[in-house]
Amino acid sequence: MKKKKSMRSVFLNGIFGENPIFRMLLGMCPTLAVSTAVFQGIGMGLATTFVLVFSNLVIALLRNIIPDKVRIPAFIVVIATFVTIVDLMLKAFIPSLSQSLGIFIPLIVVNCIIFARAEAFASKNSVLLSVTDGLGMGLGFTVSITLLSACRELLGNGTLLGAQVMPETFQPMAIALRPPGGFIMLGILLLIINASSKAIVKRREAKAKEAEL
Amino acid sequence: MQKKLIVSAAPYLHNHAATTQRIMLSVVIALLPTAAAAVWFFGGNALMLIVVAVVSAVAAEYIWQKLTHKPVTVSDMSAVVTGLLLAFNLPANAPWWLAAVGSFLAIILIKQLFGGLGQNFMNPALAARAILMLSWTGLMAANVLPHAGQWAAPVALDAVSVATPLTHGATGFTLWQLFYGDVPGMIGETCKITLLLGGVFLLVFRVIDWRIPVSFIATVAVAYFIKTGTLYSMESGAQNVLYQLLSGGLIIGAVFMATDYVTSPITGIGKLIMGVGCGVLLFVIREFSSYPEGCSFAILFMNVLTPLIDRFTGSKPFGFEKQENPAKEAKA
Numbered sequence: 001m002k003k004k005k006s007m008r009s010v011f012l013n014g015i016f017g018e019n020p021i022f023r024m025l026l027g028m029c030p031t032l033a034v035s036t037a038v039f040q041g042i043g044m045g046l047a048t049t050f051v052l053v054f055s056n057l058v059i060a061l062l063r064n065i066i067p068d069k070v071r072i073p074a075f076i077v078v079i080a081t082f083v084t085i086v087d088l089m090l091k092a093f094i095p096s097l098s099q100s101l102g103i104f105i106p107l108i109v110v111n112c113i114i115f116a117r118a119e120a121f122a123s124k125n126s127v128l129l130s131v132t133d134g135l136g137m138g139l140g141f142t143v144s145i146t147l148l149s150a151c152r153e154l155l156g157n158g159t160l161l162g163a164q165v166m167p168e169t170f171q172p173m174a175i176a177l178r179p180p181g182g183f184i185m186l187g188i189l190l191l192i193i194n195a196s197s198k199a200i201v202k203r204r205e206a207k208a209k210e211a212e213l
Numbered sequence: 214m215q216k217k218l219i220v221s222a223a224p225y226l227h228n229h230a231a232t233t234q235r236i237m238l239s240v241v242i243a244l245l246p247t248a249a250a251a252v253w254f255f256g257g258n259a260l261m262l263i264v265v266a267v268v269s270a271v272a273a274e275y276i277w278q279k280l281t282h283k284p285v286t287v288s289d290m291s292a293v294v295t296g297l298l299l300a301f302n303l304p305a306n307a308p309w310w311l312a313a314v315g316s317f318l319a320i321i322l323i324k325q326l327f328g329g330l331g332q333n334f335m336n337p338a339l340a341a342r343a344i345l346m347l348s349w350t351g352l353m354a355a356n357v358l359p360h361a362g363q364w365a366a367p368v369a370l371d372a373v374s375v376a377t378p379l380t381h382g383a384t385g386f387t388l389w390q391l392f393y394g395d396v397p398g399m400i401g402e403t404c405k406i407t408l409l410l411g412g413v414f415l416l417v418f419r420v421i422d423w424r425i426p427v428s429f430i431a432t433v434a435v436a437y438f439i440k441t442g443t444l445y446s447m448e449s450g451a452q453n454v455l456y457q458l459l460s461g462g463l464i465i466g467a468v469f470m471a472t473d474y475v476t477s478p479i480t481g482i483g484k485l486i487m488g489v490g491c492g493v494l495l496f497v498i499r500e501f502s503s504y505p506e507g508c509s510f511a512i513l514f515m516n517v518l519t520p521l522i523d524r525f526t527g528s529k530p531f532g533f534e535k536q537e538n539p540a541k542e543a544k545a
Contacts, residue, residue, distance in 0.1 A: 171352070172348075173348040175347040187326075
């Protein structure tokens with residue numbers, strides 16, 4: 001019998017333990033491509049969260065009906081449905097965001113975060129847990145891509161969400177907005193997050209040892 | 214008894230005089246005349262850039278190694294060389310923070326994050342220069358006219374802007390001007406006399422190998438001879454071999470940057486491949502891209518190929534025979 005998962009731990013797992021960008025390094029294509037402005041980052045994150053939650057929901061509902069052999073095409077059909085919904089909604093209500101994200105909205109279909117959660121979680125767990133997992137993973141993705149795009153927009157443009165933050169004398173570092181800047185910035189963020197999580201684990205272990213003694 | 218019979222891997226001979234510190238010190242000595250020339254041609258601002266770049270490179274190395282609890286290796290002088298080379302790659306009217314940011318990027322991002330000296334996959338100074346070029350293209354434009362000997366002359370920011378010798382269509386420089394260094398450009402790349410002097414010094418003391426600089430420069434010469442057909446003539450403007458050889462960053466790149474131990478192949482044939490590759494890429498970038506000069510990008514590109522070149526030019530161990538292809542044997 002598997003250990004029972006609590007909603008809380010499943011939700012937090014998406015944000016911290018298995019954060020799709022900083023822990024699993026999934027979905028790198030949209031992460032690097034659209035994280036040049038905070039607005040785009042948030043938009044991409046929320047669009048992906050929407051698709052994740054609903055595709056997890058439907059796949060968890062259908063998990064006992066879908067035959068194992070054709071599960072991958074079935075997942076893709078489900079995911080593509082919700083991506084189409086997001087695509088059309090954005091076009092109708094936030095055309096500016098739809099325009100700036102461009103091809104990366106339809107490309108959510110092949111985003112490996114969504115596919116990985118469908119395969120690894122939703123097809124094996126109850127509906128409620130799957131929705132929680134989708135929400136956690138989606139928010140983890142949104143927070144991470146927003147953080148990355150905030151760093152890039154701040155350095156590359158001196159602004160946050162379009163508002164001037166840096167002093168007027170600041171000369172923007174244009175490379176931060178270009179593809180190599182995306183890779184470099186992602187690497188630096190990964191470094192900071194890995195180093196600090198290592199330090200936290202170390203401190204926790206030291207505390208546990210102290211408590212034992 | 215057992216212990217004495219342990220056979221260790223080659224090399225068996227060590228040259229204890231050739232420490233990193235000594236090698237780096239000789240590179241610094243070889244670069245000093247060029248530093249003097251940079252100050253001579255571009256005045257006080259060039260001196261300021263050199264000092265800021267060297268100090269911040271050393272400081273970056275020290276701070277990083279302190280923060281990460283690594284042994285501090287500032288005394289091996291490699292950071293000084295990186296700082297000097299970076300400063301030589303800045304235009305005379307660059308602000309001081311450009312030198313500082315460049316040095317920090319070179320030392321921390323490109324050298325220390327990959328494991329420190331010997332582990333970096335690109336020449337730190339060149340990679341930092343590329344980042345600066347892509348970030349602050351306007352500030353990195355090397356179009357300040359030199360003012361030889363006028364030490365105190367203030368560098369007018371944004372005031373003088375002229376075409377560099379490699380800007381398409383530029384012709385107004387004589388061969389002597391190019392050789393002597395009286396041309397607009399990055400502060401350390403214009404004076405070919407001191408650069409070649411430093412190169413000869415390094416060759417004589419066997420700090421660098423002749424293969425990379427010679428094959429690099431020769432490849433560029435051959436490529437331009439094929440293209441233009443003239444060695445030198447006044448009428449051909451920039452379209453002749455000598456003008457191209459003495460323009461831009463070719464000499465400093467070939468002598469001081471492409472020969473970096475860490476990022477160039479170790480085998481003789483590998484070094485020749487590296488030089489020829491740099492030369493071909495430089496020609497291609499100068500002639501067919503939107504950039505007027507491509508020395509740094511050419512060297513960076515070959516830096517990345519270095520592990521591959523080393524792998525395919527490695528020497529065959531004595532007595533080693535290549536295994537016959539079993540499929541071939543079966544056919545026969």
